[in-house]
Amino acid sequence: MKKITILALRGAAASSITGPMDAFLFAGVLWNIACGQKPSPCFEITVASPDGKAVKCANRLYIEPHCAIHDVKNADLIMISAIAGDVERAIGRNKEAIDWLVRQYRSGVHIASICTGAFILAETGLLKGKTATTHWGYVDLFRRRYPLVHLRPDALITDEGDLYCSGGSNAYNDLSFYLIEKLSGRDIAVQCSKAMVQDFGRATQAPYAAFRFPKGHAEQDILAVQRWIEENYTEGITIAMLADRCAMGQRTFERRFKQSTGESPIAYLQKVRINAAKALLERPHSTFEEVTYHVGYEDISSFRKIFQRHTGLRPKEYQRLFQQRNQIQRAG
Amino acid sequence: MKKITILALRGAAASSITGPMDAFLFAGVLWNIACGQKPSPCFEITVASPDGKAVKCANRLYIEPHCAIHDVKNADLIMISAIAGDVERAIGRNKEAIDWLVRQYRSGVHIASICTGAFILAETGLLKGKTATTHWGYVDLFRRRYPLVHLRPDALITDEGDLYCSGGSNAYNDLSFYLIEKLSGRDIAVQCSKAMVQDFGRATQAPYAAFRFPKGHAEQDILAVQRWIEENYTEGITIAMLADRCAMGQRTFERRFKQSTGESPIAYLQKVRINAAKALLERPHSTFEEVTYHVGYEDISSFRKIFQRHTGLRPKEYQRLFQQRNQIQRAG
DNA sequence: ATTGGAAGTGGCATAATCGACAAAAAAGAG
DNA sequence: CTCTTTTTTGTCGATTATGCCACTTCCAAT
Numbered sequence: 001m002k003k004i005t006i007l008a009l010r011g012a013a014a015s016s017i018t019g020p021m022d023a024f025l026f027a028g029v030l031w032n033i034a035c036g037q038k039p040s041p042c043f044e045i046t047v048a049s050p051d052g053k054a055v056k057c058a059n060r061l062y063i064e065p066h067c068a069i070h071d072v073k074n075a076d077l078i079m080i081s082a083i084a085g086d087v088e089r090a091i092g093r094n095k096e097a098i099d100w101l102v103r104q105y106r107s108g109v110h111i112a113s114i115c116t117g118a119f120i121l122a123e124t125g126l127l128k129g130k131t132a133t134t135h136w137g138y139v140d141l142f143r144r145r146y147p148l149v150h151l152r153p154d155a156l157i158t159d160e161g162d163l164y165c166s167g168g169s170n171a172y173n174d175l176s177f178y179l180i181e182k183l184s185g186r187d188i189a190v191q192c193s194k195a196m197v198q199d200f201g202r203a204t205q206a207p208y209a210a211f212r213f214p215k216g217h218a219e220q221d222i223l224a225v226q227r228w229i230e231e232n233y234t235e236g237i238t239i240a241m242l243a244d245r246c247a248m249g250q251r252t253f254e255r256r257f258k259q260s261t262g263e264s265p266i267a268y269l270q271k272v273r274i275n276a277a278k279a280l281l282e283r284p285h286s287t288f289e290e291v292t293y294h295v296g297y298e299d300i301s302s303f304r305k306i307f308q309r310h311t312g313l314r315p316k317e318y319q320r321l322f323q324q325r326n327q328i329q330r331a332g
Numbered sequence: 333m334k335k336i337t338i339l340a341l342r343g344a345a346a347s348s349i350t351g352p353m354d355a356f357l358f359a360g361v362l363w364n365i366a367c368g369q370k371p372s373p374c375f376e377i378t379v380a381s382p383d384g385k386a387v388k389c390a391n392r393l394y395i396e397p398h399c400a401i402h403d404v405k406n407a408d409l410i411m412i413s414a415i416a417g418d419v420e421r422a423i424g425r426n427k428e429a430i431d432w433l434v435r436q437y438r439s440g441v442h443i444a445s446i447c448t449g450a451f452i453l454a455e456t457g458l459l460k461g462k463t464a465t466t467h468w469g470y471v472d473l474f475r476r477r478y479p480l481v482h483l484r485p486d487a488l489i490t491d492e493g494d495l496y497c498s499g500g501s502n503a504y505n506d507l508s509f510y511l512i513e514k515l516s517g518r519d520i521a522v523q524c525s526k527a528m529v530q531d532f533g534r535a536t537q538a539p540y541a542a543f544r545f546p547k548g549h550a551e552q553d554i555l556a557v558q559r560w561i562e563e564n565y566t567e568g569i570t571i572a573m574l575a576d577r578c579a580m581g582q583r584t585f586e587r588r589f590k591q592s593t594g595e596s597p598i599a600y601l602q603k604v605r606i607n608a609a610k611a612l613l614e615r616p617h618s619t620f621e622e623v624t625y626h627v628g629y630e631d632i633s634s635f636r637k638i639f640q641r642h643t644g645l646r647p648k649e650y651q652r653l654f655q656q657r658n659q660i661q662r663a664g
Numbered sequence: 665a666t667t668g669g670a671a672g673t674g675g676c677a678t679a680a681t682c683g684a685c686a687a688a689a690a691a692g693a694g
Numbered sequence: 695c696t697c698t699t700t701t702t703t704g705t706c707g708a709t710t711a712t713g714c715c716a717c718t719t720c721c722a723a724t
Contacts, residue, residue, distance in 0.1 A: 014395075019347045025390060030501070034470070045391055061350070062396040066393070135529075137362070137527065168528065169362070194542065199653045200653070201655055209526075210363070210366065320531075
């Protein structure tokens with residue numbers, strides 16, 4: 001029976017504490033109950049807070065932990081909950097936990113972080129030179145604070161053998177099942193995921209992420225071009241056209257554009273088009289062919305490749321995730 | 333700003349309290365933060381327990397509610413958390429809540445149940461003659477206790493206009509997003525689901541459900557046939573063959589089989605085959621054609637239809653959900 | 665079982681794009 | 695004004711994007 005400790009941070013999202021707890025708790029149990037077999041729990045789960053007192057989570061909800069972090073003995077794995085709200089403030093409020101994590105790690109305990117909990121893990125310094133992930137919306141901040149960590153923004157889970165990270169918010173489920181599989185085998189993990197009515201095959205958080213279209217720079221010409229792209233992406237656009245609009249040499253334009261926005265013109269245009277395509281695919285009754293033409297591409301096959309590179313999913317799969325359904329069982 | 337109350341039951345699964353809370357809490361907030369816009373919360377969420385004191389959840393975790401149910405004023409919607417463990421005992425321990433729910437409903441508040449929370453909702457009597465759903469593993473118990481409720485075991489969500497139910501465990505996410513869509517519009521709901529890295533397009537919990545193969549009866553002949561089917565389903569099987577094995581007339585056999593197992597022989601055989609097909613599809617590199625032949629069908633096209641009827645998904649989609657992936661980002 | 669439409673894969677050719685390097689221009693220092 | 699340093703611009707070749715075609719698979723309906 002493996003021992004899991006969940007580090008309940010001050011300012012955590014409550015569900016990032018209870019979610020993993022329930023996932024591990026239900027392993028070997030919920031499926032068995034549902035199928036009329038005898039439950040056989042696989043894990044012992046302890047929720048620990050920095051000082052052993054109730055932890056104030058988002059929405060002013062208090063969770064009473066089982067103990068303080070210093071009372072934790074012989075954990076096999078520690079899971080760091082997600083910070084809701086101001087990450088940098090939360091780091092300051094959880095200093096003891098950071099030191100404690102380092103000591104635990106040195107004594108052989110594995111550590112996994114959830115969503116913005118990766119900031120706490122990075123703060124320990126243990127991630128230096130290693131691969132990590134966090135919520136897609138916090139990538140810039142993370143890179144700025146921890147340039148030595150190799151961040152994989154599109155990964156849902158990273159595995160360094162003894163350090164794990166998971167992507168945004170509800171990716172704690174994927175991480176939990178991944179760890180359950182590692183610790184108790186695939187069958188238990190699949191059964192647990194099915195009993196919890198939760199998929200267990202996601203590979204990336206790319207499809208969930210929003211693109212940034214940086215407008216925070218001062219280059220008026222470039223801003224104008226950005227706006228123009230966003231209004232005219234349905235038509236064929238070439239770099240030459242864009243350069244002309246700024247009265248620049250093409251090569252110069254490319255450089256200036258990249259410097260201002262962080263993206264090359266094509267990459268930017270692609271993002272705008274992918275973004276539009278996503279929105280179109282979310283509507284019912286859309287085919288990828290229509291969408292392709294509508295966002296300004298001529299060829300389904302090549303746009304499909306681009307779409308896949310950006311979202312990590314085939315068009316049909318993307319639709320499955322977000323397409324509007326009209327068939328909820330109404331009054332029967 | 334709509335007011336949501338979450339009813340924290342004694343003996344609840346903690347994540348069924350905090351999960352919906354965070355979903356509503358993040359609506360209009362998390363996406364905005366992630367995209368660098370100003371957060372604008374859509375909901376005010378209150379967690380209420382029967383007596384206002386901390387609620388003991390599964391794994392002996394205590395959650396402190398914001399208030400007692402009797403302090404709740406002007407709620408628009410009440411969400412009933414899920415019971416973990418012994419449902420009938422939990423009903424006894426939460427009597428006050430049941431009366432309170434009835435009064436709230438009569439005064440115009442909408443009510444939604446999560447997973448086994450449907451038992452509490454059914455206990456109020458409000459579901460009589462209406463459509464409901466609950467965790468797929470609790471269907472038999474539910475039908476026995478509440479025969480007048482029209483249970484849709486495969487539905488992930490049911491909507492009676494002012495009464496909602498959701499299926500197993502993590503279906504609280506789907507329900508939360510569904511309600512967010514109803515109350516704040518589709519855009520907010522989709523953004524919230526993406527920010528939480530959670531899909532928003534699931535329609536049924538059928539793919540997650542396990543079949544029961546009832547062996548609890550005393551008819552030795554029938555039991556023998558059941559076992560025989562489970563060992564020989566890869567071959568062509570006809571009812572006549574099965575009847576012969578029991579030395580019964582075919583019609584008699586069918587009646588006896590159904591009486592003992594609750595299923596017709598064909599339905600039973602189908603379930604066994606679907607079950608095997610599911611397991612095969614979960615292995616990497618399996619094609620539906622191979623699987624079809626392997627489980628004893630001759631025709632892909634017709635087996636596809638059967639598969640869809642039982643699981644609610646096309647074969648390819650099922651694979652996507654549960655097929656083993658080997659590409660977690662390891663030490664970079 | 666056949667059929668048709670849509671989804672998805674891969675190869676190939678061509679045009680577009682971008683990184684690296686170097687030339688040119690501009691700015692600064694003495 | 696000359697020399698140095700910095701910035702901008704242009705060129706070349708490698709890489710990438712895109713369109714086109716052929717072909718397979720998936721799926722629904724006949």
